[in-house]
Amino acid sequence: MATSISHSPTETAALGETWGRTAQNGLVIALSGDLGAGKTQLVKGLAHGLGFTGRVHSPTFTLVNVYTGGRLTLFHLDLYRLETKEQILSAGIEEYLRPEGVAVIEWAERMSNDKFRMTNLRRVTIETLSETERRISYEDFGS
Numbered sequence: 001m002a003t004s005i006s007h008s009p010t011e012t013a014a015l016g017e018t019w020g021r022t023a024q025n026g027l028v029i030a031l032s033g034d035l036g037a038g039k040t041q042l043v044k045g046l047a048h049g050l051g052f053t054g055r056v057h058s059p060t061f062t063l064v065n066v067y068t069g070g071r072l073t074l075f076h077l078d079l080y081r082l083e084t085k086e087q088i089l090s091a092g093i094e095e096y097l098r099p100e101g102v103a104v105i106e107w108a109e110r111m112s113n114d115k116f117r118m119t120n121l122r123r124v125t126i127e128t129l130s131e132t133e134r135r136i137s138y139e140d141f142g143s
Contacts, residue, residue, distance in 0.1 A: 001139040008132055012038045013045030015136060019122075020049020023102050025072055026120045030108030033126030038134050039106045042126070046104065047074050058106065063091055073101030079110045 006012040019029075023046070031039045044056045051070030059065040059078045067074040075096050082088045088111055096103040098119065105111070108123075119142045127135040 001137055003135060003137045005129070006038065006134040006136055009038060009041045012041045012126075012134060012136070013048070016042040016045025016047075017049035018045075020046040020051075020070075020102075023050060023072060024120070025101060026099060027102045027122065028097055028099065028120060029102070029104045029122045029124060030111070031104060031106045031124050031126070032109045033134075034128060037126040037128050038136075039126060042124070042136070043074075043076055043104050043106070046102070047076075050074055050102065064093075064096065073099070075099050075101060075103040077103065077105045079105060079107040082110060085111070 033039050040058045047056045047067050050072050052067045059076055060080055065076045077093060077096060082091060121141040122138055124138040129135055
């Protein structure tokens, strides 16, 4: 498992941008972290690294935002408002688990690992260390 310490939202976005530049088609990034930890900031950087130049925001009320115009399409999902595994299943997110592009799932810990199988997964945890510092740990599974 790789770990880095971000000292600012700019550094968090820069890590995401690095990932975006090297992301391959079919990648699923499962993000976990408390409110305000920097999940969306990381996604903003990822989108920029993929070449998307528009506004990126959390899809809390829409479940998924789709960003096109970059090197790969980015599907940005947010499971915060879904309380149960049944709600997640009925929301139809399975189609995003093998994306034609890159999928990022905020609040991914709400998904049951035994119900969803992803072949190219990066599991990311963001921990708040202080007002500006974050520990970002990640591990890749499959390929």
